[in-house]
Amino acid sequence: MEIYDNYSLKGLNTFGIDVKARRVAYLQGSTLDEPFRFRRDVEALLKGDYLRHPYMLIGEGSNMVFTKDYEGTVIKVGETAFHGGDDNNYKYLTVGARMLTDEVVRLSVGYKYYGMENLSAIPGTIGAAVVQNVGAYGVELKDLVETVEAVDLQSGEWREFTCEECTFGYRTSLFKEVEETKSRREKESENTFNFQLSTYNSRPRWLIWRVKLRFAKEFRPVLTYKALADELQRRGIDEPSQQQVRDVVTELRWSKLPRPEEHGSAGSFFKNPVVDEATAAALKAEYPDMPLYPGNKLSAGWLIDQCGWKGKTMGRAGVWPKQALVLYNAGGCTGAEVAALAKAIRQDVKHKFGVALDPEAIII
Ligand SMILES: Cc1cc2nc3c(=O)[nH]c(=O)nc-3n(C[C@H](O)[C@H](O)[C@H](O)COP(=O)(O)OP(=O)(O)OC[C@H]3O[C@@H](n4cnc5c(N)ncnc54)[C@H](O)[C@@H]3O)c2cc1C
Incomplete structure (x- = not known):
């Protein structure tokens, strides 16, 4: 785990807002040489005093707006390992939470795992995509989630959730749950630190570290979104391939949205x-x-x-x-x-x- 004090968040949010965090903790990802590196970093996080004070989780910071300095610890998840598999009915990809959502789509298209192509070019990490249940062009991430593995930052328990248990809704899920009552640790911290609590849930419970996604073996494009169907028709594509759907979605998105590298x-x-x-x-x-x-x-x-x-x-x-x-x-x-x-x-x-x-x- 790498820790930086009084750290600028300008490069950690896509709005490009220049605020500082009291502390940033980078949790490293596992590697072939060190397959348990991520787990080791989480254990260190749980044992240290970081979680006694306000903290927040961040992926690519593409769904947040900082209005002031963050007087706590920003935790960035680093797990990127992935592997595939299948059974009689489906194909599966298990991916580390730090992997970019678009990278997961790219992999799925490369392997001809079907169903995620409409979510092409959404900025951010797959871990946060679960939290928000991201959606675009007629598909939501919940349509693909098989299981989600997360660590309870309050009890230290490592848990696997089924898709149903994630209670997905429109841009929401169980992982947005806010702790209603102040924990003992928070009360303790108030005695020693005068942290300014923001409107953001300053103590998220679940840190997602791995997501298993389920893909179809046969390609049945989802063309319920009118702009996508119209654009394919305009191009004279009656039976699009998975790659064509990905390409058209990507082009449509960037024709309407600001590219993060140009405008925050x-x-x-x-x-x-x-x-x-x-x-x-x-x-x-x-x-x-x-x-x-x-x-x-x-x-x-x-x-x-x-x-x-x-x-x-x-x-x-x-x-x-x-x-x-x-x-x-x-x-x-x-x-x-x-x-x-x-x-x-x-x-x-x-x-x-x-x-x-x-x-x-x-x-x-
Ligand atoms: C140009 C642009 C276009 C976009 N288009 C879409 C779109 O079409 N559809 C859509 O749904 N969204 C869209 N978004 C929003 C954004 O891309 C998604 O919400 C994305 O999933 C956020 O990912 P992130 O890694 O940047 O998350 P962050 O902004 O870093 O975090 C979002 C939330 O997830 C939590 N979180 C992050 N990582 C974890 C983790 N590992 N475990 C637990 N909690 C975690 C954070 O604490 C925070 O509450 C767009 C954003 C931009 C900038």
Whole structure:
């Protein structure tokens, strides 16, 4: 385990926000020479005093916005080992939590393991993808999860969860669980440290270290997402291959979203709001062009666009000109500027449509 004190997080979050953490702990991945290196680092973490004070887990930091310095320990998971397998019905990939989600898709396409290609080019690690149940172009990660292995950072127990036990929902899972009551360790730490607790759950329970994904043996493309089906049709592709689906999804994504190396962002900043039947019907009657998805889900991007925010900036934070759901760093912005912009957008959408937007990104 490598420990750095008073460490800049600028390179550890895709928004590129320049804040510091009191401490960053890098948990190393296993190697062929040292197959238990990751376990050894976790044991050291559990035995040390790091978990007595506020701590958080971070993958690539592509779903978070830091609004201030983090007065605790940021733990970065390093496990990247992977292996494949199959049985009569499925093929499987077991991957370390630190592996990039897109790298897992690339592997699956290379091996002709089917089902994950629609999740191409989503930034971030596969461990965090489980936490958020990432989704895109008609597929969610839960559709592929067989089991998740995690360490309970409070008891030290190593546990395997079935897909059902992960209780996946729209951009959520069991692993987002917040500890409701303050633990003994936290009370102890308050006596000795005056940490400023942020809105973020300062003591996540589960550290995911390995994920087993289940793939189909036969290719049946998921083309339920209209933009993907339309684009394939436009290109004259009636029966796409797995690689073609991956390529088209990747191109579609980057035609609409800011590339992290050019403009910082956290992808979709808000979740698509789900409203009750009566509200959905009333809004649809008033705005016939309004997109309405199954389950009375509205398009947050459309609502924001209607309030005139697309392409606008406030301070050094902006709304991406090609996708109103994405807030971005227009040049050296602070997390506070992003939060102020998000608040203004939220107020406008609430005022015009009576609908509350909740952030998908994690505000820290
Ligand atoms: C340009 C862009 C496009 C995006 N497009 C999409 C999209 O289409 N669909 C979508 O769903 N998301 C999208 N996102 C959001 C983001 O890519 C995903 O949420 C991603 O899974 C986050 O991965 P990460 O490693 O960066 O996680 P982080 O932001 O580092 O962490 C996210 C959460 O997971 C927790 N966490 C991280 N690692 C672990 C671990 N090993 N164990 C337990 N908890 C952990 C963190 O504590 C935090 O709560 C996009 C982001 C960007 C920047």
